[in-house]
Amino acid sequence: MAGLIARRARKQRLFRWVVLATLGVFFVLPLIAMVEFSTRDPQTWPLLVDWPQLSERYPDLADGIVASLLQAALTALLMLVLLVPTAVWVRLRLPRLRRLVEFICLLPLSIPAIVLVVGLAPVYAWLNYFLGGSSLTLVFAYTILVLPYAYRAIDAGLSAIDVKTLAEAARSLGASWPTVMGRVVLPNIRSAVLSAAFLTVALVLGEYTIASLLSRTNLQVAIVYLGKSSATTSVAVSLTALLLAFVLLLLLSLLGGRRSRKVVPPPVPSAVAKESTP
Amino acid sequence: MAKRPRLRGATSLLATVPFFAYVTVFLIIPTLVVVIGAFAGNEGGASLDNVKALGNAYILEAFGRSVALSAISALVGAVLGALLAYALVTARPDGVLRRVVTAAAGVLAQFGGVTLAFAFLATIGLSGFVTVWLQDTFDINLYANGVWLFELPGLTLVYTYFQIPLMVIVFLPALDGIRPQWREATESLGGTTWQYWTRVAGPLLAPAFLGSFLLLFANAFSAYATAAALVSQGSPLVPLQIRTALTSEVLLGQQNLGKAMALGMVVVVSIVMALYALLQRRTARWLG
Numbered sequence: 001m002a003g004l005i006a007r008r009a010r011k012q013r014l015f016r017w018v019v020l021a022t023l024g025v026f027f028v029l030p031l032i033a034m035v036e037f038s039t040r041d042p043q044t045w046p047l048l049v050d051w052p053q054l055s056e057r058y059p060d061l062a063d064g065i066v067a068s069l070l071q072a073a074l075t076a077l078l079m080l081v082l083l084v085p086t087a088v089w090v091r092l093r094l095p096r097l098r099r100l101v102e103f104i105c106l107l108p109l110s111i112p113a114i115v116l117v118v119g120l121a122p123v124y125a126w127l128n129y130f131l132g133g134s135s136l137t138l139v140f141a142y143t144i145l146v147l148p149y150a151y152r153a154i155d156a157g158l159s160a161i162d163v164k165t166l167a168e169a170a171r172s173l174g175a176s177w178p179t180v181m182g183r184v185v186l187p188n189i190r191s192a193v194l195s196a197a198f199l200t201v202a203l204v205l206g207e208y209t210i211a212s213l214l215s216r217t218n219l220q221v222a223i224v225y226l227g228k229s230s231a232t233t234s235v236a237v238s239l240t241a242l243l244l245a246f247v248l249l250l251l252l253s254l255l256g257g258r259r260s261r262k263v264v265p266p267p268v269p270s271a272v273a274k275e276s277t278p
Numbered sequence: 279m280a281k282r283p284r285l286r287g288a289t290s291l292l293a294t295v296p297f298f299a300y301v302t303v304f305l306i307i308p309t310l311v312v313v314i315g316a317f318a319g320n321e322g323g324a325s326l327d328n329v330k331a332l333g334n335a336y337i338l339e340a341f342g343r344s345v346a347l348s349a350i351s352a353l354v355g356a357v358l359g360a361l362l363a364y365a366l367v368t369a370r371p372d373g374v375l376r377r378v379v380t381a382a383a384g385v386l387a388q389f390g391g392v393t394l395a396f397a398f399l400a401t402i403g404l405s406g407f408v409t410v411w412l413q414d415t416f417d418i419n420l421y422a423n424g425v426w427l428f429e430l431p432g433l434t435l436v437y438t439y440f441q442i443p444l445m446v447i448v449f450l451p452a453l454d455g456i457r458p459q460w461r462e463a464t465e466s467l468g469g470t471t472w473q474y475w476t477r478v479a480g481p482l483l484a485p486a487f488l489g490s491f492l493l494l495f496a497n498a499f500s501a502y503a504t505a506a507a508l509v510s511q512g513s514p515l516v517p518l519q520i521r522t523a524l525t526s527e528v529l530l531g532q533q534n535l536g537k538a539m540a541l542g543m544v545v546v547v548s549i550v551m552a553l554y555a556l557l558q559r560r561t562a563r564w565l566g
Contacts, residue, residue: 012368030397033407037400086297112500119308208503
């Protein structure tokens with residue numbers, strides 16, 4: 001029996017490394033290719049770091065970068081303002097509405113972005129009339145797009161704490177509802193809020209469908225436009241955007257890991273546990 | 279006094295008004311625009327013309343190609359992703375390897391769209407890294423039989439890049455539900471490895487595998503940006519047909535055809551996701 005188990009462990013190790021090596025090549029190769037491709041012209045990368053020169057040579061790209069960053073920040077803000085109070089309120093006072101809110105928040109998952117654009121076109125035609133055709137109006141559509149991901153993050157955060165007891169304790173001590181939200185609930189779901197915000201930023205920075213079809217600009221639209229004239233620069237910008245998204249999402253997964261460890265209390269004092277985990 | 283609870287209920291509801299108003303304008307109304315628009319004539323009034331126009335050969339072909347692309351990329355992604363997930367399960371559960379690969383899969387599954395298209399252009403585009411390298415070192419021309427990167431075979435390859443990591447994420451929990459005791463039980467009853475996989479683990483994992491396949495299918499079926507950035511000529515897929523309908527709707531007098539195609543997409547995705555939810559419930563019961 002022991003021999004069998006040892007033989008199986010060896011076989012599994014071989015299988016593991018063959019699979020990992022093969023797929024590893026497949027996944028790393030495009031990233032290496034992007035590095036190689038974008039360094040063919042030695043002037044590409046210095047240009048990307050030099051903002052004044054970049055915005056002079058590729059004004060569309062500079063506009064796209066600024067638009068995307070503003071969109072990401074505003075979408076995260078609007079998402080939080082809209083979702084956090086509603087999610088907390090529904091949990092506390094309107095538990096019967098919870099299923100409905102959850103259904104609505106997860107609805108965008110089964111509506112492809114390309115379909116949403118078709119329906120959004122008339123809404124945006126009307127919005128143009130009031131707010132003009134600024135790229136920042138995309139924030140309204142993006143907030144819908146990130147709703148499922150943000151809702152899941154915030155709902156998980158709220159499930160991990162006892163919102164009702166916290167709110168009742170605060171209320172019985174004379175706190176107003178805004179104080180309960182801002183100073184009691186919000187600090188307790190900090191990491192969930194941060195997760196939702198990171199996801200939002202990563203998703204907005206990668207969005208192309210809605211921006212291009214509603215004829216507005218953002219980073220991705222600018223990359224495609226630039227790809228027609230200067231492939232090297234557009235690959236370099238793609239790589240930068242990608243690395244930024246990677247960093248954001250990796251931070252997110254680290255954050256998630258820390259939160260799940262906190263939910264299950266460690267048997268040793270937390271200070272010791274923190275030092276023993278790499 | 280009797281009035282107070284109802285009054286409180288009303289004021290409680292008031293606090294949710296901003297949320298519901300917002301989703302009405304930017305989610306519910308757009309959805310209704312698609313559904314109602316698909317059944318509306320170009321001069322107003324109800325009409326089945328747009329839905330009937332879905333039967334046109336070029337639209338049916340686009341749907342066929344979209345389904346084929348989604349099915350093949352989902353199948354390849356599901357099989358390779360399942361192998362990778364199994365490789366992870368055989369590693370130490372709290373080891374570095376598993377943590378790193380799961381984190382990477384989480385990131386790569388989100389990596390779609392324009393940047394992915396450009397990554398593959400840099401890799402196997404006409405002057406891409408691999409294309410040039412193969413040509414220079416082995417004198418192999420990747421595109422001897424035509425440039426396939428911008429057609430279905432190329433799109434399938436590119437889609438696989440985000441399908442495999444997604445499969446790892448959704449299939450790993452099911453594999454974790456398999457208990458080593460079941461294998462030991464099979465062995466103590468004289469079963470072989472083959473019998474274990476075909477009679478015990480296989481049937482147990484089948485609902486999870488099928489469900490994950492469906493999720494991958496829906497994922498590929500709804501994807502637009504990757505295809506849009508790669509394919510600039512013609513509209514082989516449904517999302518690209520919708521792009522054409524949206525950008526030239528005034529010209530053709532077919533304002534609502536795009537909406538009918540969009541509705542078609544929603545119907546396909548909804549059916550697939552409903553089946554997924556069904557299989558997910560079965561998985562939770564068996565491997566939860």
